[in-house]
Each structure stands twice: as C-alpha cells, then as structure tokens.
Amino acid sequence: MGLKQNLHTLKEKYKGTKMAPAFNAIHTFLYLPNEVTHGGTHIKAADDLKRTMNIVIMALLPCLLFGMFNAGYQHYAAIDVAKGITSEFTVLGSFLTMDNFWIGIIKVLPLVIVSYGVGLLVEFIFAVIKGHEVEEGYLVTGMLVPLIVPVDTPLWMLSVAVIFGVVIGKEVFGGTGMNILNPALTIRAFLFFAYPTWMSGDKVWVYDAVNRTGTADAISGETMLGTYAQNQPANYDLWEAFFGFIPGSVGETSAFLILVGAAILIFTKIGSWRIIVSTFIGAAVMGFIFNQIVAADIITSSSKFYGLMNTVWYEHLIIGGLAFGAVFMATDPVTGSQTNKGKWIYGFLIGFISIMIRVFNPAYPEGVFLAILLMNVFAPTIDHYVVQGNVKKRLSRTKVKTA
C-alpha cells in the first residue's frame, strides 16, 4: 500500500511537468493506472497495448533463450571443426550447457541491453520533448532487434542503428502507430547498408570468428543460405535446420521455436494468422516455381542461381529468416495491411518476394527483411484497393435501386 500511495503522490506532483511522461512510463509499468472512463463506454475490455506487446515478448523469449545457447554452441562447434575434432551431438550434452549459455550471456545479453537501453532512451527523450506518453511499441522492437542481427555485431554499431531506426523509422512519423516501416527492420536495413561486411559473409555468424581471422585459430561458420548461394551442398541436415542448431542471426535459426511463438500469437489472437499462413504459402509457391524451373532444365548447375533455386521449396521455409520474418515481423499491425483481405495479399507477396530476392541476390541471400520493408510501403495501397471494393459495393447498392 505504501508504495502505491507514494507513487500516486509523486504522480500528482509531476502532473503537467515536462518529466511527467517519463515518470508515468515507469509508474504504469508497475501499476495499471487509476484512470476511469469519461464519456463513451463506461467499461472497457481488459486488454491494453502493454498487455498486447507483453504477449509478443513472451512469444519471443524461447527464441532468445535458444539463441543464447546457440551462440555458444556455434562458437565451440566451429572451433572443433577447425581443430578437426568430431563429436557426437546431443541436446543436453553439447547444446544446453553452461559453457554455451555463458557465451550467450556475454554476447547476446549485451545486445538485448543495448537495444533496449538506447531505444528506450530515445523514446523517453521524444516523449518528454513532445509531451506525450511513452508508447509501448519499442518493447517489442527492442526485443526483435537483437534477434535479427549476427551475434558478433559490435555494440556501438547496434547503438547507432537503433538511434537511426527509432528516430527515422518511427519518431519522425509521430511515434508508435504512425510509422510506415517496421522499426526493427529499419534498424536491420541500416546495419546492412551501412556496415555490409559485418552483416554477411562466413565470419559474423559465429562468436569470435572475426577476431580470429588470419590467426592460426581461425574459425568460420557459414549459414545454410550462404552455402547454397555458393552452389555447395548443405552442411546441415533438415532436422538440424528445423530445430535451429545452425549458424544465423541470433534468434532466427530455430524454426521450431518460431512456430511455438506463432502458436502463442495466434492463440492469444494478437498476431494475424492470415499474414503468417499466407507468407508461408507465398514463399512455398515461389520456391516451388523455382524448383519447377530447375526440373525443366531451364537453369542448370552451371548457373550461379542454381544452388538456391534447386533448394526444395519446404526447405526455403525453414532456413534463413523467413519463418522469423513471417511470424514476428510481417505481423506488425502498424506497418502491415489492416484489412483481412489485404492481409492475405500482403503476406503472400512477402513470402513470394522473399524467396525471389533470396534466389536472385546471392551476394546477400537474405531477402526477407527487404521483402517485408517493400511490402510495408505497399500495405496502404493494398488496403486502399480492398476498401475501395467495399465502397464500390456500397455505391452499386444505390445504382440497383435507381435502375
């Protein structure tokens, strides 16, 4: 009771001052505010934006934890490969170990902390300057960012990208709910175009690989996409890829845990199942078309597109960031399509274009984030035509009458 009363007194004291939004952000984090309805409905449903965002974060946690273990696992596995040691893989014995988790703590956790720290600082500054409440959008963005960057991303680089992404991707449009591009993907795109050498290649996916380059202890870890792009056979089997024991961005590797997250989002009715399903359908269709092109001998193994084009369509759904993008990025309600019909089209095109970029852009074979950003831009257009359909229907009703 004491804390509640003290905080209430403080809130009244800061009311109307510049610092009120900053204080309220922390206060409402502890307590659901004492605000009552005035005008309009006198009762309100239990959900608010904080609760909604919180569910997304919970859906992301399995991926984060897995990513932490995987950071260590990939590190030690790469060292073993470099030394020529082979060992039997068991989940408990070689994956869920404290050594692996420790790498996760020293490498992944700082990414999370920096992402949240820098991003929320920017949000607080904007909230105080513009005098609005701190909105919850960044709670999810801040969790997404560390999961979609390579584990060896330097923290300063991440900070710069986060500041860019939050300011240019969101705040200039007016904050949460007003942005056109997904802020997390804006951050990712900034990193990709500003520091391309840190975002692709065979070094950045494994902790310490960059530092060791050129030394006797050099290690490397190529993602499956990278391998395919170089027309080499896969270095991991499909089950390893499905469960995620492969190199890649921190949280995107485990298709299995991403599906668990998808199940949480769909069950709680927070994420749009329409977008998730249609994205996978779109990707499968494009993958299948490419498979058919290869089967028809139009593209042969001498082509540089052969490796990824020949990848079986269902494998496309598992490798790279497609699953993560479909479940956690494309479903962002602010930047995605807003109408139900539009969501089908929007998701389908994301999947379709993702695989297209993936195949035709072997320099960096990850098309998902570009495809989603592209569709973010077109989402209002899709919605426009869907809504026009409704408008036309309404107009035709009058015509039938007068005719």
Added chain:
Amino acid sequence: MSKDIRIKKGLNISLIGEAEQTTTQHATGGFYAIKPSDFHGITVKLVAKEGAEVKAGEPLFYSKSDERILFPSPVSGKVTEVIRGERRKVLAINIAANATQEFKDFGTKDAASMSAEEVKNHLLASGCWPFVKQRPYDVVANPNQAPKAIFVSAYASAPLAADLDYTLKGKEAELQAALTAVGKLTEGKLHVSVGKSANSPFSNLKGIEIHKVSGPHPIGNVGTQIAQIDPINKGEVVWVITPQDLVVIGELLLTGKFNITRTVALTGSQFRKPHYVTVTAGAKVATIVKGNLDNDNTRIISGNVLSGNHVKEEGFIGYYDNQITAIPEGNDYEFFGWNKPVFNKISTSRALTFSWLTPNKKYDLNTNTNGEHRAFVVTGSYEKVFPLDLYPMQLLKACMYKDLDEMEALGAYEVAPEDFALTEFICVSKQPHQKIIREGLDLMREELG
C-alpha cells in the same frame, strides 16, 4: 410474415445486476429536469421562462431550426430554474412538480382515420416529435423529409438492458395505435424487430413487418437491424422510434394526454435489489434509487454501460432512457495489472485473459480504462464485434482527419455513435470511438446538411 435475421459478429457483455422482473411505482412530485443535451444537435429557443407554470405536455422550448418541433414538459409544475452554461447555452430546465398532475388535453384521435399530414402535425403539436429520430446522423428527425422506411427495435441486447417484452407487456393497444399512426409517415415499410424466441407484445400487431432477430449484441441496436434489412444509401433517410416512446405516442392518441412515464430498469452491481421502476422522464436520480443504491465510489449511468451518460445522484434521468445502471468506479491502481493473468474482466483476446473460458460468467466490471490512451495499433479486432458491412477503423480514421468524401464513401450515413460502442469497449488503444463518430457525423451534417 416474419423474417429471421441472425448475426455472428458481436459480443455479449454479461454483467452482474440484471433487473428482477418486479415493478415498483415511483412517486410523482419532486424535481424534474429536461436537458437539451439529450436532443443532440438541437438549438434551444425557450418558451417557458423561469417561474412559469406548465402542464404535462406543454412545451418548454422549441428547436431553433424548426419551430414546429416542440419539447414538452414531462410533468405539471413550475419551472424553477433555467441553468445556462457558456454563451448562455441552456443546459437544463428544472421543474418542481405539483402533487397532482394536470395534463394538457390534446384530444383523442382515431389513428386509422388520420392522414399522414394530420399524424405529423399532431405529433409535432403534442411534443411527441422528438421521439422520431433519423438516420443518418442520429438526431431528431427533420419533419420536412420523407423517410424510406421506419424502424423499431423491440429487442434490447445491450448489457443489462431492460427486457422490452416485460416492460411493454399489456401495452398492445397503445403500441397498435402508435404504429398505425406512425406507419402513415412513410411510403415504405414499418419494420419491427423482436427477439427470436421472445414472446413480444408486437407479435400480433398489424401493419408492420416483423423481423425475428438473434445473435450477440449489437443485434438489438437499430443500426444493425437497418443494415441487415434495408441499408441506408446516400440521400436516403430512415426514421427510428423506440418501442417505449411508441407507448407514449399511443397513449396520447388514445387518451389525449402526453404521459411520458416508462418502466425503467435499475441495473448493475451497485444496486441492492436490481428491479424495474415506473418513472416519468426527467425524474431526479436520487428519488428513483433511494434506499437501493450503494453509492460509495459508484458510477451512476443513465442508460446502459456502453452508450449511457454519466449522471450524479443529484442529476436526472435522460429523456430517452429506460435504464439506470450503477457500477463501481475503477479509480484505483492495480499492481502489475497490465501483465498478470486476468480472470475478472472481459476480453476478446486470450492475452492472459481468461474470459473466453467462461462465456456464461457474469462479471462485475468497473469503470477503469484498463490502460492508457494510445494511437491505433492493433488491427482486425474491431471487425469481429462489428456486424455492419463497412471498415470500422478506416471510418474512424476518416472522421479523425475530417475527410468528408471518404467518410461518405466508407458508409458514415449508415452509422450512429452507438454502433461503435463495442469497438470502443474492446479497443486496445482506448480510443473514444463514439465521440469520434459523433464529431464526424456532426461535421457532415454541418457541411452536407
């Protein structure tokens, strides 16, 4: 001759405090008030000055836009005070009722032998015209327009709403007289919607098109029924009358008296004994709820919890309302209320909210907003509780940025603020949907007429 209408989209909000089907008589006398704010869009021209003696049915004021539209006194007594606000706008006209009620005599009429013009003039002269409301814009109807149809919803689906089959029982004669008269006002049909399984007093009445409706709230909203039966197009007007007002019209025709007395449901968890009371419109809330209300941190609402108005115990029941709801205020903090599992509140999601497990449970909701006001973020949830064939979020946004063409195209003519009550209830961003729609409609009315 009945047609079935069934909707799937919507949400029933079941609350504690449903009115028990017993009726007590509220004593006449005491204080009454008419609030012009109950008649949206009407600019008041006072007739009865302070100190004037009025009979029940005598006009207190008329509409500035059409001086034929009279607003009568519900009781006989003395106008004690005219309360004015900014720019001398009339906020309320207080009347002290006499112990014995005198009614102005309008003469008995035989509805069947009246012409349309006579019906209209009689309703205008007797002060019954404000009962006729129009769509689009959800305001008192313009008597110069011809409606394409008239709609009556005799099925209430709002939370804790008065059971119309109970409150209208035995009023068949009045209803028939009123319907016969009102039916002459339109070239089109007179549509009446009743509950599917209900034993409605309307069932055997003549001259009407009966529709049996079923499904979740807002099936009882007349706007939902219009959209299902005969949607409004640009340039068309429909009129809407509530069944309880038809009774008043019917009684006027049969007896010549304007007697605006209704059976009002006292509902909500803060009433010790929720039940029905016979009340004259404009009565003081305190006298209606006396001895029955736990008024400790209580929100008293004239109307239902979704679209009603907040009134004080010293305030007065709204002119159109047939329900008073009392629920607890929610002005307290809740520790980690935004992330802990919730069992005692209603939600349409399953975000650690468990109301989906117990669809038949009755809830004791309070007035807490359960979160702060935010920009629109979540999409796709409104559509699940919104049965009209239009895009609610797009229309709301069009109203917010005041694009008249877009509002028109998206179907603003078809909606009333109450149609957006459910989307407002479930809104994660806690946006005031009904207010946004009201302001949008007002703007359209001003600009497009």
